[in-house]
Amino acid sequence: MREWGGAALTFMENLNQLSISPQNIDYIILNHLEPDHTGFTYMLNNLAPNAQFVTTSKGVELLEEFYGIKDSSISVKTGDSLDLGNGKKFSFTEIPHVHWPETMVSYEEKSKILFSGDAFGAFGVHQGPIFDNETPNVSKEYWEEEMLRYYANIIAMFSPNVIKAIDSLKNLEIQQIAPSHGLIWKGKPEVVIRKYKRYANYNQDYAEPEICVVWGSMYGNTEKMLNAILRGISQEGLPVSVFRVPNDDPSYILAKAYKSAGLIIGTPTYEYSMFPPMKYFMELLQKKHIYYKKVLFFGSYGWSGGAQKDFEKLSQNMKWDIFEPLSFKGHPTKEQLQKGISLAIELAQQVKKIPPKVNDETY
Ligand SMILES: Cc1cc2nc3c(=O)[nH]c(=O)nc-3n(C[C@H](O)[C@H](O)[C@H](O)COP(=O)(O)O)c2cc1C
Ligand SMILES: [Fe+2]
Ligand SMILES: [Fe+2]
Structure with missing residues (x-):
């Protein structure tokens, strides 16, 4: 032992x-x-x-x-x-x-x-x-x-x-x-x-008015949309944390995801399903009961797609308020990027309305 x-x-x-x-x-x-x-x-x-x-x-x-x-x-x-x-x-x-x-x-x-x-x-x-x-x-x-x-x-x-x-x-x-x-x-x-x-x-109701963005990308297509989304959020001036899978330690991502009322998941498709490190992270969210989030999904695929379908499956019973998903083939077009920006702004505005939890714990 x-x-x-x-x-x-x-x-x-x-x-x-x-x-x-x-x-x-x-x-x-x-x-x-x-x-x-x-x-x-x-x-x-x-x-x-x-x-x-x-x-x-x-x-x-x-x-x-x-x-x-x-x-x-x-x-x-x-x-x-x-x-x-x-x-x-x-x-x-x-x-x-x-x-x-x-x-x-x-x-x-x-x-x-x-x-x-x-x-x-x-x-x-x-x-x-x-x-x-x-x-x-x-x-x-x-x-x-x-x-x-x-x-x-x-x-x-x-x-x-x-x-x-x-x-x-x-x-x-x-x-x-x-x-x-x-x-x-x-x-x-x-x-x-x-x-x-x-x-x-934090998992009985919406947590703090912050946004946690978790993304992965193999060739950079999903990453292009990420940048548009981050531009959108920045217009609303909310605290935001950004993590990349599989590079960042999931335990740190989980902490920020748990604390944030807004969650954004960006992932490409990989063999008819979600990019595996993101799938692992989504399963962690399920396992740890990371409930009540305002959630935006985006991601690139090549021909069949599959990541979004997985996302829909993995987000069942999570009490999430899910925005219109943003899947696109290959690289995002100008119009799709614009859509990404406006969805991010909408999400940030909704998250902003959530009152922060009392934090009077000075010691
Ligand atoms: C190993 C591997 C498997 C893939 N499997 C699929 C698939 O099953 N269906 C699909 O639509 N695209 C598939 N793709 C294509 C990617 O989803 C597509 O190239 C996408 O643009 C990648 O986004 P990224 O640039 O953000 O990595 C696969 C790519 C790789 C590398
Ligand atoms: Fe212990
Ligand atoms: Fe223990």
Whole structure:
């Protein structure tokens, strides 16, 4: 089993610094069984033979299925607690499907710290400070982007569960949130909760008044139309992000696509269907539930076409408001380019009318 970036060694060093021998560990709480957090348990089970693994009933099953551990687990459910007898007491709340079905959070009642697992997490690499209130202002934009990228790629499809999870935590007096990824929220934990609420709403309704353009082109014909479309959008002065497939990392594209109320897809036809890297991206949009967009499709074909048909299939059930598609043979004519410009203006004008989501999360 993989050992993530030296995490096991760091964990052992931390125990050592606290003068804790693994032999003396009584409980190991597993909020989430995904191997990026638990890959080490099969070893830990041997190093800490007296420890019991505390997790949900689904977690107990996964512990056996992934690591063969079955005699040393305790199953807990929402409302259960674990008193360590040293003034520390954990209570547990199940938050299924944020991210896997077995997921829970653990709240320590004395310090009021919520150990939240994947919930409230972020991608990104710590460059020094690990706490929100020690993060310099220059890094905050980076963290916002990494939080959204994490949310869009890992959590977005579970957004209704995120809303339920946040609701189920509302009676806890939280002083810190320690997720398993990203910043630890020691200064203003309420900020990350608000951010997650805002992100969770991005696929329940139109998101921010921005446009994300994703395009691919083999010979440059589709690219010619792209330029016309970008000219059209620029007349309306909206924030726009432009990505090329397969050159750009899909995780970054997904983040911007998730956040933007406007989405423009430009792709040629390839063997009677959509250019494969765009098809892959469209499937990601489906899988991650990137709903409620105002969408424009364009693309060049040689003889039969096929990309548009694929687009129509892949955009079913996405709750998208789709504009008149713009398919053309070979290179676009002047008239087609003009049409591209006017469709882009129309889309931008509609997107502009969408009110931005409240973003008062300064920390
Ligand atoms: C590998 C490959 C397969 C293609 N398959 C089709 C096809 O099945 N039907 C079609 O209409 N055009 C097909 N084409 C033609 C392209 O769709 C056409 O040349 C288009 O103008 C390319 O747009 P681009 O310049 O933006 O790459 C294919 C091109 C390539 C390179
Ligand atoms: Fe996870
Ligand atoms: Fe994780």
